[in-house]
Amino acid sequence: RERDRQHAVTGPGRTADGHPIPLLRNIGGATDLAGDTTDIEGVGLLRTEFLFLHRTDPPTTDEQQRAYTEVFAALPGRKIVVRTLDAGADKPLPFLGLAPEDNPALGVRGLRTARQRPDVLADQLRAISKAAAATGADVWLMAPMVATAAEAASFAEQARAAGLSTVGAMIEVPAAALRARQLLEVVDFVSIGTNDLGQYTLAADRTNGALADLLDPWQPALLELIATCADAGKVEGKPVGVCGEAAGDPLLALVLTGMGVTSLSMSGPNVAPVRATLAAHTRGECEHLARLALAAPDAATARSAVAAQALSG
Numbered sequence: 451r452e453r454d455r456q457h458a459v460t461g462p463g464r465t466a467d468g469h470p471i472p473l474l475r476n477i478g479g480a481t482d483l484a485g486d487t488t489d490i491e492g493v494g495l496l497r498t499e500f501l502f503l504h505r506t507d508p509p510t511t512d513e514q515q516r517a518y519t520e521v522f523a524a525l526p527g528r529k530i531v532v533r534t535l536d537a538g539a540d541k542p543l544p545f546l547g548l549a550p551e552d553n554p555a556l557g558v559r560g561l562r563t564a565r566q567r568p569d570v571l572a573d574q575l576r577a578i579s580k581a582a583a584a585t586g587a588d589v590w591l592m593a594p595m596v597a598t599a600a601e602a603a604s605f606a607e608q609a610r611a612a613g614l615s616t617v618g619a620m621i622e623v624p625a626a627a628l629r630a631r632q633l634l635e636v637v638d639f640v641s642i643g644t645n646d647l648g649q650y651t652l653a654a655d656r657t658n659g660a661l662a663d664l665l666d667p668w669q670p671a672l673l674e675l676i677a678t679c680a681d682a683g684k685v686e687g688k689p690v691g692v693c694g695e696a697a698g699d700p701l702l703a704l705v706l707t708g709m710g711v712t713s714l715s716m717s718g719p720n721v722a723p724v725r726a727t728l729a730a731h732t733r734g735e736c737e738h739l740a741r742l743a744l745a746a747p748d749a750a751t752a753r754s755a756v757a758a759q760a761l762s763g
């Protein structure tokens with residue numbers, strides 16, 4: 451019966467009272483878009499690492515442009531959020547020539563690699579901009595691992611100079627979440643990467659299975675930081691998305707919607723259950739569930755409180 455219900459709900463993401471919450475896709479290249487794309491509202495996270503991994507030289511601007519064009523052309527007119535190279539830490543790239551580090555997760559990764567290799571970011575921006583212009587795609591650009599508003603401002607300046615008009619920052623570092631308002635003063639949108647934001651908030655390596663309880667996306671500290679970002683979006687009147695795994699959990703999607711998050715991006719299989727659950731609840735009910743989750747003393751209590759109310763709602 452659950453499957454029937456999921457298949458019965460189609461079209462764009464929205465609450466029972468018609469409040470739109472675009473349900474976007476996390477993808478790692480054009481191959482993730484194979485098949486029928488009519489039901490895809492857009493891409494909320496294009497991980498561009500696929501172009502750079504397993505190589506000894508960086509891809510040329512032309513090669514990158516071709517790859518981006520393939521993705522953009524697959525979703526005409528739809529929003530595509532492109533994340534610039536997120537190298538370092540668990541994704542080392544030999545050709546960047548970065549020094550080995552004792553704590554790579556706290557080291558030169560994400561946007562920080564551009565401090566040492568500004569040429570790699572400049573090439574990438576040029577390629578994305580050309581592909582966007584050639585396809586007329588609605589391209590939103592964002593940087594990973596932004597810690598300060600100054601970093602966001604300098605990234606935005608560089609991206610706009612390269613011809614990209616909608617520029618944002620990922621919020622994956624607690625410092626950035628706490629300063630979401632200041633970030634949103636200098637960029638057009640933010641997108642919360644809950645995988646890394648959870649890791650850095652709880653100081654728990656996201657690849658360490660023994661710490662799974664700390665990495666639970668229902669952790670109160672993580673929920674509170676997400677709510678801070680959503681509030682900042684309301685004040686600044688700018689979009690606040692979530693593109694970490696949390697967005698693909700139907701119950702958490704209700705909570706995020708209730709906090710005021712404006713779009714959710716997830717892997718393909720999560721879209722149908724999230725869409726069906728969202729369609730069964732009004733925005734007011736989502737707000738109530740968000741208050742319940744934020745008031746809970748721990749992750750398990752938050753989840754069970756929301757599960758109990760959502761099922762009866």
Ligand code: PEP
Nearest residue numbers: 643644645646693694695
């Ligand atoms: C995240 O950190 O939540 C995220 C979406 O980025 P990635 O999982 O690629 O680090």
Ligand code: MG
Nearest residue numbers: 622643645646
């Ligand atoms: Mg991340």
